[in-house]
Amino acid sequence: MLHIECDIAPCETDIAKIETIIQRNILKIAEPLAGDLQWYSHNALLVPESFKINSIEVVGPNRFKMLYHFDWNLFSPCLDLNETMTQKEQVMFQIVPGALAFELIDNTRPSPADEL
Secondary structure, three states, X not given: OEEEEOOOOOOOOOHHHHHHHHHHOHHHHHHHHHOOHHHOOOOEXXXXXXXXXXXXXXXXXXXXXXXXXXXXXXXEHHHOEEEEEEEXXXXXXXXXXXXXXXXXXXXXXXXXHHHO
């Protein structure tokens, strides 16, 4: 789990307030939310400050879904590549005492040993 510490009440439903808290902390959580870009290429890099929140929806008591997008760059001079792609993702999170807790999915690329 990834936490953003804040003083939000566990029963808060004001999406604008929640979005403001997340936006203030977006640089802290960008890399964990992007996950392991090595799935795409060993040369894939997150584009700094490209994270944007598309929407936040209430899905249950103290539970939310955030849709977001970010850019990542693929640069390989040997292959004459310099492309930027936009990735759309979603993450579930909940309000817990003193924090927003994001439920990250582990998408680290398995090692060759794991694949065997």
